[in-house]
Amino acid sequence: MTFSAAERDAMLRALELATTPGVPLGPNPRVGCVLLAEDGSVVAEGYHRGAGTAHAEVDALTRAGAAARGTTAVVTLEPCNHTGRTGPCAQALLAAGVRRVVFAQRDPNPVAAGGAQTLRVAGVEVEGGLLADRAAALNRGWSFSVEHGRPFVTWKFAASLDGRSAAVDGTSRWVSSVAARRDTHRLRALCDTMLVGTGTVAVDDPLLTVRDDDGVALPHQPLRAVMGERDLDPARRVLNDEAETVRLRTRDPHVALAALAARDRQHVFLEGGPTLAAAFLRAGLVDEIVAYVAPMLLGAGTSAVADLGITTISAALRPTVTDVTVLPAEAGDPPNVRLTLSCATPGQES
Numbered sequence: 001m002t003f004s005a006a007e008r009d010a011m012l013r014a015l016e017l018a019t020t021p022g023v024p025l026g027p028n029p030r031v032g033c034v035l036l037a038e039d040g041s042v043v044a045e046g047y048h049r050g051a052g053t054a055h056a057e058v059d060a061l062t063r064a065g066a067a068a069r070g071t072t073a074v075v076t077l078e079p080c081n082h083t084g085r086t087g088p089c090a091q092a093l094l095a096a097g098v099r100r101v102v103f104a105q106r107d108p109n110p111v112a113a114g115g116a117q118t119l120r121v122a123g124v125e126v127e128g129g130l131l132a133d134r135a136a137a138l139n140r141g142w143s144f145s146v147e148h149g150r151p152f153v154t155w156k157f158a159a160s161l162d163g164r165s166a167a168v169d170g171t172s173r174w175v176s177s178v179a180a181r182r183d184t185h186r187l188r189a190l191c192d193t194m195l196v197g198t199g200t201v202a203v204d205d206p207l208l209t210v211r212d213d214d215g216v217a218l219p220h221q222p223l224r225a226v227m228g229e230r231d232l233d234p235a236r237r238v239l240n241d242e243a244e245t246v247r248l249r250t251r252d253p254h255v256a257l258a259a260l261a262a263r264d265r266q267h268v269f270l271e272g273g274p275t276l277a278a279a280f281l282r283a284g285l286v287d288e289i290v291a292y293v294a295p296m297l298l299g300a301g302t303s304a305v306a307d308l309g310i311t312t313i314s315a316a317l318r319p320t321v322t323d324v325t326v327l328p329a330e331a332g333d334p335p336n337v338r339l340t341l342s343c344a345t346p347g348q349e350s
Contacts, residue, residue, distance in 0.1 A: 027051055057075055149261065154289075183338060198227070206237065274302060
């Protein structure tokens with residue numbers, strides 16, 4: 001595969017376009033497109049703005065008009081090959097007279113895939129794989145959900161050095177630092193669902209919204225999901241109108257994720273207590289762990305996770321550390337450490 005410097009620069013720009021603020025995280029993938037003239041100059045740009053709107057390629061082609069003929073379309077995802085709410089992008093590129101198509105990530109959706117082959121058969125020069133890893137990371141939740149039929153699950157927790165999420169008397173505010181809590185909101189904003197159990201709602205009364213550094217709620221909020229069979233006090237904050245909330249009246253993680261998948265949810269941020277965390281871990285349904293570790297020792301109290309049924313060290317769950325970040329001291333709090341770990345099994349991409 002041979003790509004020009006102009007095509008590489010255009011792909012970097014297309015990835016930037018795909019992450020334009022305000023673009024929904026799902027249910028469609030975020031996609032950007034740049035049209036290049038033969039001399040490498042930019043003719044037009046476009047990006048997908050969410051389900052039901054023009055796809056990135058069509059957005060760019062519309063902006064280019066007749067100037068699209070003979071161009072190279074640089075797009076972050078293989079052009080689609082099916083008719084849904086909009087027509088197939090492969091046919092739109094052919095109709096516009098595009099000469100060459102360069103894409104990053106191959107479409108993992110069997111319903112939409114095949115655009116590259118359609119274009120090649122029609123005589124268009126097609127190359128894939130340019131910055132594919134970056135493109136896949138851009139739509140990590142979407143790609144995973146398409147391939148596995150369920151949402152990607154990130155389990156987040158905060159704990160002391162000895163793994164306690166609360167003291168003996170039940171107090172847990174605040175185990176994590178101000179910087180860690182701000183970082184948590186950044187990660188929440190990358191997901192489309194916040195999931196807790198009824199126990200967490202009853203004890204902690206969380207709001208479960210995403211807020212900026214000043215504590216102001218962002219305009220686009222993830223779905224709030226509460227899992228469990230017990231009834232909730234209607235005065236609980238998670239039931240207010242600041243974001244949509246769904247009740248999942250089950251204790252089975254498989255059933256809960258199936259219900260969320262039916263709602264086109266692709267990335268779940270699991271913030272429940274130790275019992276819910278243990279249920280997902282025992283079911284093999286945690287794909288990523290984000291742990292905020294505070295420099296404190298409690299010696300007793302609530303563990304970050306409940307009994308996993310592990311009785312010997314050789315059976316321990318051993319996720320792979322993918323990142324270690326020290327969050328700086330702030331507002332009188334000491335530094336906290338954020339550990340990110342992958343729970344992917346061999347052969348499974350996460």
